[in-house]
Amino acid sequence: MNPDQTSPQTPTTTIRARRGAWLPSLREVWEARELLGFLTWRDMKVRYKQAVLGIAWALLVPFLKMVVFSIVFGRLAGIDSEGYPYAIFMYAGLLPWQFFSEALTRSGQSIVSGANVITKVYFPRLILPIASIGAGLIDFVISFAVLGGVMAYFGFAPGLQILLVIPFTLLTLLAALSIGILVSALNTAYRDFRYILPFAVQLLMFLTPVIYSVSILPERFRWILWINPLTGIIDGFRYAILGRPISWEPLAISAGTILVILFTGLVVFRRTERYFADIV
Amino acid sequence: MTTAIRVEGLGKRYTIGHTKEAYRTMRDALAQSALAPIRRIRNFGRASYRAEDTIWALKDASFEVQEGEVLGVIGANGAGKSTLLKILTRITEPTEGHAELRGRVGSLLEVGTGFHPELTGRENIFLSGAVLGLSRNEILRKYDEIVEFSGVEKFLDTPVKRYSSGMKVRLGFSVAAHLEPEILLIDEVLAVGDAAFQRKCIGKMSDVTRTGRTVLFVSHNMNAISRLCERVILLDEGCIKLDGEAEQGIQTYLGFHTQRRGLYEAGRDRGNGPEILDRVELVDERGRTIEADYSNASEFEVRIAIRLEDPEPSGYLSVSVRDRQGIPVLFTDLRDSLEQGLPAGRSEYAVRFPAQLLASGEYTFTIGTSGVAKVARGALQNVVSICLRDFTSTRGEHRLGYFGARLSWTREDA
Numbered sequence: 001m002n003p004d005q006t007s008p009q010t011p012t013t014t015i016r017a018r019r020g021a022w023l024p025s026l027r028e029v030w031e032a033r034e035l036l037g038f039l040t041w042r043d044m045k046v047r048y049k050q051a052v053l054g055i056a057w058a059l060l061v062p063f064l065k066m067v068v069f070s071i072v073f074g075r076l077a078g079i080d081s082e083g084y085p086y087a088i089f090m091y092a093g094l095l096p097w098q099f100f101s102e103a104l105t106r107s108g109q110s111i112v113s114g115a116n117v118i119t120k121v122y123f124p125r126l127i128l129p130i131a132s133i134g135a136g137l138i139d140f141v142i143s144f145a146v147l148g149g150v151m152a153y154f155g156f157a158p159g160l161q162i163l164l165v166i167p168f169t170l171l172t173l174l175a176a177l178s179i180g181i182l183v184s185a186l187n188t189a190y191r192d193f194r195y196i197l198p199f200a201v202q203l204l205m206f207l208t209p210v211i212y213s214v215s216i217l218p219e220r221f222r223w224i225l226w227i228n229p230l231t232g233i234i235d236g237f238r239y240a241i242l243g244r245p246i247s248w249e250p251l252a253i254s255a256g257t258i259l260v261i262l263f264t265g266l267v268v269f270r271r272t273e274r275y276f277a278d279i280v
Numbered sequence: 281m282t283t284a285i286r287v288e289g290l291g292k293r294y295t296i297g298h299t300k301e302a303y304r305t306m307r308d309a310l311a312q313s314a315l316a317p318i319r320r321i322r323n324f325g326r327a328s329y330r331a332e333d334t335i336w337a338l339k340d341a342s343f344e345v346q347e348g349e350v351l352g353v354i355g356a357n358g359a360g361k362s363t364l365l366k367i368l369t370r371i372t373e374p375t376e377g378h379a380e381l382r383g384r385v386g387s388l389l390e391v392g393t394g395f396h397p398e399l400t401g402r403e404n405i406f407l408s409g410a411v412l413g414l415s416r417n418e419i420l421r422k423y424d425e426i427v428e429f430s431g432v433e434k435f436l437d438t439p440v441k442r443y444s445s446g447m448k449v450r451l452g453f454s455v456a457a458h459l460e461p462e463i464l465l466i467d468e469v470l471a472v473g474d475a476a477f478q479r480k481c482i483g484k485m486s487d488v489t490r491t492g493r494t495v496l497f498v499s500h501n502m503n504a505i506s507r508l509c510e511r512v513i514l515l516d517e518g519c520i521k522l523d524g525e526a527e528q529g530i531q532t533y534l535g536f537h538t539q540r541r542g543l544y545e546a547g548r549d550r551g552n553g554p555e556i557l558d559r560v561e562l563v564d565e566r567g568r569t570i571e572a573d574y575s576n577a578s579e580f581e582v583r584i585a586i587r588l589e590d591p592e593p594s595g596y597l598s599v600s601v602r603d604r605q606g607i608p609v610l611f612t613d614l615r616d617s618l619e620q621g622l623p624a625g626r627s628e629y630a631v632r633f634p635a636q637l638l639a640s641g642e643y644t645f646t647i648g649t650s651g652v653a654k655v656a657r658g659a660l661q662n663v664v665s666i667c668l669r670d671f672t673s674t675r676g677e678h679r680l681g682y683f684g685a686r687l688s689w690t691r692e693d694a
Contacts, residue, residue: 016378122370
């Protein structure tokens with residue numbers, strides 16, 4: 001399927017039944033990176049085009065969430081925030097979570113919502129779930145601005161480790177992408193998956209230390225949370241933003257989980273990919 | 281000359297279950313995999329799947345296209361044209377066989393692929409161009425040309441959702457027309473837009489074919505096929521029935537290949553499938569099958585025998601008449617004069633074509649069934665044909681158009 005270099009000027013496309021590849025061709029994706037850029041740009045554009053309030057919404061939603069969560073979980077439920085202001089503590093977890101869940105939902109839907117293009121033209125299908133991850137980045141940056149405001153309000157200055165936010169964000173992106181690829185394929189093959197997804201995402205939020213800290217669990221059960229790739233990431237964010245001490249072990253486990261999911265996702269994607277146009 | 285496209289033994293099998301049900305659900309899949317071991321024990325020793333649950337949309341197709349050649353692909357609905365195109369464009373993978381395309385491939389299965397309604401015309405040019413495989417630089421280079429060809433300059437900053445359908449089609453085609461691959465695969469896109477734009481499209485298409493590009497062109501429009509292609513392949517029920525000169529292929533498709541046929545009987549040339557149309561016959565005033573040329577001054581009948589297992593109260597038969605080019609001339613169905621649907625068992629119908637209804641010329645008849653649940657084949661395309669001659673009027677064979685009626689002329693000043 002890859003254009004092979006029999007002669008430099010004429011690329012040759014070979015089409016055959018049951019090509020044995022286990023993984024989607026990443027080289028094809030690389031060759032189509034311009035299209036990837038255009039599709040990401042489209043999603044961003046469309047997202048902020050319709051609503052005049054586009055940017056305002058992106059500011060308002062995380063802010064309101066933070067206020068409500070702080071009151072409900074911080075004040076009423078009295079969840080322990082290890083001595084940090086609960087609002088910042090919780091928001092440092094909410095930030096990556098929000099980005100993750102939205103990116104996951106969008107990329108999970110990407111193949112089904114791209115049905116009309118998929119049945120009309122060929123391009124590496126993997127581009128669709130990847131492109132739909134990017135649009136959430138703008139929201140993420142805006143939410144980060146909200147965090148700046150809140151930190152100023154509490155008079156909380158971050159240390160140099162704040163720069164680690166960048167690699168942690170990339171890790172969040174990778175987590176959303178790996179699950180998104182898996183879900184987008186399953187979503188296409190099994191349409192009732194669509195009903196499971198929002199529920200699963202919501203459930204996952206409570207299995208992730210967003211509004212609480214891993215320390216509320218006894219030591220010997222904590223590993224259960226560590227399997228969740230978001231646990232390590234959120235710990236990382238809390239370290240970067242709050243300077244809260246971090247243990248690298250859960251982070252390594254999270255990264256490992258992400259790689260396993262990514263690989264599984266790619267294999268499943270490849271297996272379903274060849275039928276996308278027939279079943280979507 | 282070198283070969284641009286080589287196709288060998290290409291085939292695609294669909295499971296009917298998949299296409300019938302709108303989609304699979306995870307719940308079913310889980311239930312099935314839970315039941316699978318039980319079923320395997322029960323079906324022990326039997327064939328793993330039943331052949332009737334699958335359909336070969338394309339079977340054992342082999343052909344070659346030389347560089348610079350324009351190949352037309354024709355055939356009735358469901359003959360496998362689109363499947364062939366979808367495999368060659370890599371939209372879907374074949375079940376068997378392989379194909380090789382030498383050169384950059386561009387495909388055009390729809391006008392306006394990749395358009396997003398919220399984005400402006402300008403933005404959509406870039407988006408659609410990228411989806412169709414143009415690089416950013418290519419789009420920038422051809423941008424002005426694209427805009428000019430589309431004729432929607434004034435609305436470039438308007439979201440496409442506010443475009444009329446004609447404008448959308450024009451913009452979409454303009455982007456597509458500026459693809460410059462070595463191999464171009466096209467499906468039926470010319471059947472859009474108003475007549476003037478269609479002419480423009482065909483013009484652009486013949487420009488494309490003259491630049492030495494290899495083109496594979498799928499269409500129902502015999503007019504366009506005969507203008508653009510030298511060679512055609514004719515598909516019938518997934519198989520290549522004919523591979524040859526365009527004119528010959530078109531005539532075969534339209535049912536003019538050997539002599540004119542006034543009689544069709546099921547089972548004579550089509551073996552498999554639960555046949556429900558038993559017999560179609562063109563008969564003259566005395567009830568004899570029409571074999572030779574026939575005078576348009578006499579009436580004739582189309583007689584259809586149909587066989588059904590169960591009554592179909594809302595089912596009906598239709599007859600459509602086409603000319604030599606495949607252009608529809610006349611359509612009628614049972615409900616024009618009968619009220620009941622189709623009964624069970626064998627029934628016979630006659631449709632009377634009055635004298636002088638049609639002008640001289642060759643016509644083919646397509647018999648269709650609608651509203652019938654268990655039909656393997658929805659229509660018999662061009663099953664019978666007739667050659668009408670005008671021996672009786674002064675105008676004779678030179679009457680323009682499709683109507684044979686002689687109208688009354690009176691002199692008003694006498």
